Amino acid sequence: MYSIGDIAKLMGISTSAIRFYDRQGLLPFVERDKAGRRRFKPNDLNFIEVIDCLKKSGVPVKDIAHFVGLCMKGDGTLQERYDYLDKEEEMLESRISQMQKQLDFLRYKKWYYKTSVEAGTETIHFAPGTKTVDPKIKEQYETELAHCTNLRDLIDLKQNSAHNQ
Amino acid sequence: MYSIGDIAKLMGISTSAIRFYDRQGLLPFVERDKAGRRRFKPNDLNFIEVIDCLKKSGVPVKDIAHFVGLCMKGDGTLQERYDYLDKEEEMLESRISQMQKQLDFLRYKKWYYKTSVEAGTETIHFAPGTKTVDPKIKEQYETELAHCTNLRDLIDLKQNSAHNQ
DNA sequence: TCTTGACTTAAACATTGGTTTAAGTTGTAC
DNA sequence: GTACAACTTAAACCAATGTTTAAGTCAAGA
Numbered sequence: 022m023y024s025i026g027d028i029a030k031l032m033g034i035s036t037s038a039i040r041f042y043d044r045q046g047l048l049p050f051v052e053r054d055k056a057g058r059r060r061f062k063p064n065d066l067n068f069i070e071v072i073d074c075l076k077k078s079g080v081p082v083k084d085i086a087h088f089v090g091l092c093m094k095g096d097g098t099l100q101e102r103y104d105y106l107d108k109e110e111e112m113l114e115s116r117i118s119q120m121q122k123q124l125d126f127l128r129y130k131k132w133y134y135k136t137s138v139e140a141g142t143e144t145i146h147f148a149p150g151t152k153t154v155d156p157k158i159k160e161q162y163e164t165e166l167a168h169c170t171n172l173r174d175l176i177d178l179k180q181n182s183a184h185n186q
Numbered sequence: 187m188y189s190i191g192d193i194a195k196l197m198g199i200s201t202s203a204i205r206f207y208d209r210q211g212l213l214p215f216v217e218r219d220k221a222g223r224r225r226f227k228p229n230d231l232n233f234i235e236v237i238d239c240l241k242k243s244g245v246p247v248k249d250i251a252h253f254v255g256l257c258m259k260g261d262g263t264l265q266e267r268y269d270y271l272d273k274e275e276e277m278l279e280s281r282i283s284q285m286q287k288q289l290d291f292l293r294y295k296k297w298y299y300k301t302s303v304e305a306g307t308e309t310i311h312f313a314p315g316t317k318t319v320d321p322k323i324k325e326q327y328e329t330e331l332a333h334c335t336n337l338r339d340l341i342d343l344k345q346n347s348a349h350n351q
Numbered sequence: 352t353c354t355t356g357a358c359t360t361a362a363a364c365a366t367t368g369g370t371t372t373a374a375g376t377t378g379t380a381c
Numbered sequence: 382g383t384a385c386a387a388c389t390t391a392a393a394c395c396a397a398t399g400t401t402t403a404a405g406t407c408a409a410g411a
């Protein structure tokens with residue numbers, strides 16, 4: 022049996038967050054001792070793990086409460102629970118590939134600033150005679166990316182770290 | 187030149203969101219026509235792209251405003267801007283690997299429910315004589331995962347989709 | 352017995368990220 | 382010249398996700 026404090030430490034969250042989740046219907050399975058204190062059973066950790074996973078996946082509390090509600094209803098909702106997780110799997114996959122896209126763009130911008138720092142000015146990327154970025158700069162990055170074997174060589178700036186000594 | 191409505195369509199967000207970002211200091215580079223309306227220059231799209239990328243990466247508006255502030259200060263902040271993006275790259279990488287972990291767990295749970303649906307009951311995963319999940323079930327999944335060639339065979343439920351016809 | 356620490360609740364508060372509303376301005380098309 | 386659509390602002394409002402506060406309960410140890 023675990024207290025709310027034990028679970029808080031275990032999950033790396035605050036006790037007030039756990040009470041909040043309880044209010045929102047995420048923890049209907051938690052029992053109480055005769056003083057009214059929450060007592061988590063070992064099996065409750067299986068629920069906690071799923072809740073934690075869904076939270077970290079960016080699923081809203083309300084949606085998680087719906088899933089937990091299905092779990093409490095017994096074997097009649099197994100298919101529904103599978104379908105729910107199937108949908109969340111798809112959402113998570115698409116969120117990950119979205120973030121991978123953003124990461125690719127961020128790396129282009131790192132290259133943009135690495136080369137700017139090396140040149141001492143951003144103007145090396147400007148179209149001749151303007152103060153605006155040359156539209157072809159990104160293509161240039163993509164060409165360099167396609168021909169390079171080590172991404173880090175392309176985008177990581179080797180700091181001449183004399184530090185402040 | 188683009189109006190606020192053009193940009194809204196382009197980015198797939200509302201005009202009120204754009205005005206909110208402006209209030210928060212994300213768009214100090216936007217000019218106005220003599221009637222006070224925002225006029226986005228083609229070069230502004232480079233800023234918009236970065237802002238959009240950082241937003242989609244989960245960076246708070248305040249932090250993005252700080253980066254945009256650096257951009258407005260000219261070549262003196264190039265190193266700082268690089269360092270900022272470098273930090274965001276790391277954060278994004280760690281967020282992606284976090285989500286990948288959650289995805290792996292979600293797939294275990296899909297397997298758990300796929301096999302439950304096929305058996306008609308969740309009790310197949312319970313420890314003998316109890317109403318609680320057998321602690322060894324996850325190991326069993328991991329063994330099956332290690333030996334399987336196609337993840338989808340392991341976790342996807344083939345619906346006997348007679349549908350409702 | 353008394354104190355201490357961990358728990359309980361309800362209700363107020365805080366923050367982030369916007370949306371909505373109300374009132375007004377402008378350029379264009381009829 | 383008048384209507385319309387698209388813009389402007391400030392301020393109010395909203396939902397999600399907790400945190401904080403105030404007042405109280407309880408078990409264990411000195």
